[in-house]
Amino acid sequence: MLKNKTIGFIGAGSMAEAILKGLLSKNMVNPENVFLINRKDQSRLSEISQKYGLILGRQKAEYIAGADIIILAVKPKDVTEVLQRWGNRLQDGQIFISVVAGISTELLENYIQNRVSVVRVMPNTSCAVGLSATAISGGKRATNRAIDVTCEIFSSIGSVVLVNESMMDTVTGLSGSGPAYIYYMVEALESAGVSAGLHPQTARLLTVQTLLGAAQMLLKTGKDASELRKEVTSPGGTTMAGLKALKEYQVAEAMKVAVFKAKERANELGKQLASL
Ligand SMILES: NC(=O)C1=CN([C@@H]2O[C@H](COP(=O)(O)OP(=O)(O)OC[C@H]3O[C@@H](n4cnc5c(N)ncnc54)[C@H](OP(=O)(O)O)[C@@H]3O)[C@@H](O)[C@H]2O)C=CC1
Ligand SMILES: O=C(O)[C@@H]1CCC=N1
Numbered sequence: 001m002l003k004n005k006t007i008g009f010i011g012a013g014s015m016a017e018a019i020l021k022g023l024l025s026k027n028m029v030n031p032e033n034v035f036l037i038n039r040k041d042q043s044r045l046s047e048i049s050q051k052y053g054l055i056l057g058r059q060k061a062e063y064i065a066g067a068d069i070i071i072l073a074v075k076p077k078d079v080t081e082v083l084q085r086w087g088n089r090l091q092d093g094q095i096f097i098s099v100v101a102g103i104s105t106e107l108l109e110n111y112i113q114n115r116v117s118v119v120r121v122m123p124n125t126s127c128a129v130g131l132s133a134t135a136i137s138g139g140k141r142a143t144n145r146a147i148d149v150t151c152e153i154f155s156s157i158g159s160v161v162l163v164n165e166s167m168m169d170t171v172t173g174l175s176g177s178g179p180a181y182i183y184y185m186v187e188a189l190e191s192a193g194v195s196a197g198l199h200p201q202t203a204r205l206l207t208v209q210t211l212l213g214a215a216q217m218l219l220k221t222g223k224d225a226s227e228l229r230k231e232v233t234s235p236g237g238t239t240m241a242g243l244k245a246l247k248e249y250q251v252a253e254a255m256k257v258a259v260f261k262a263k264e265r266a267n268e269l270g271k272q273l274a275s276l
Helices: 014-025 042-052 061-066 076-089 105-111 125-129 144-155 165-176 178-195 200-221 225-232 238-248 251-274
Strands: 007-010 034-037 069-072 095-098 117-122 132-138 158-162
Touching: 007 014, 007 061, 014 034, 014 042, 014 125, 034 042, 034 061, 061 076, 069 076, 076 105, 076 251, 095 105, 095 144, 105 117, 105 251, 117 144, 117 165, 125 132, 132 144, 132 165, 144 158, 165 178, 165 251, 178 200, 200 225, 238 251
Parallel strands: 007 034, 007 069, 069 095, 095 117, 132 158
Antiparallel strands: 117 132
């Protein structure tokens, strides 16, 4: 169904590329049906077009304005400029998907006059490998069909949950930014292994495989994280000593504050734009 649709990306950065890469690798879209624009970086457009076999020259306004599905993937600060340019050029029946952190469907709908379905989505960069955790919520004018199409797009490149829009900033703080927290932990574990004498490549391999195995255990056993943690922790053993240090350094508290701070930031970004 999606294969015959045209998809226009406004913004050609990390997130647009992650979504595009995921969709193409799952054979969900035809490269000739994909259009992509950015603000000024022509070399980036050439690079991405060549890498993914997009047709060069289709980075023009008319293609985007006519696309069945438009994916907005610019930074929050650039949203107003985009909406001022595109808002009144969009047509009835188009689906406008925004992955922008903090920006409400209400704000987007204020700029878009016609009967365009506006859908707010929070994926993460793991779209690129088909493993995004994506949350979706439709705006007031979003049709059921538009929600279905959005679910089809994102469930092809990961898992999808429908949430109330009031939860979107929390989702952003948890799973939108989440990969960065995990990478930060991986950096810390790798560097701990190296400090204790392991070769960097060995430390990386052991850390990544441990992460992968733990994620699969969570998915495949259906057990809670706390139960799996207890299975690793022998009384008086090594894990207990390690976990004691994590507790002393309040790592769980730090995680909570990280998610809350990211959520707050998403909220601030939305408010900054709304007040313009
Ligand atoms: N990165 C992530 O992990 C995630 C990001 N998001 C959201 O995705 C959005 C994009 O993030 P990310 O990809 O990281 O950002 P990037 O900075 O990598 O990319 C932003 C892109 O927007 C383009 N752009 C800026 N202004 C305009 C304009 N007026 N018209 C057309 N294109 C424009 C830029 O073009 P140029 O380079 O030419 O200026 C660039 O291609 C953000 O809103 C973010 O909140 C959501 C989930 C995860
Ligand atoms: O850092 C950001 O603002 C974006 C939103 C979620 C992940 N990256």
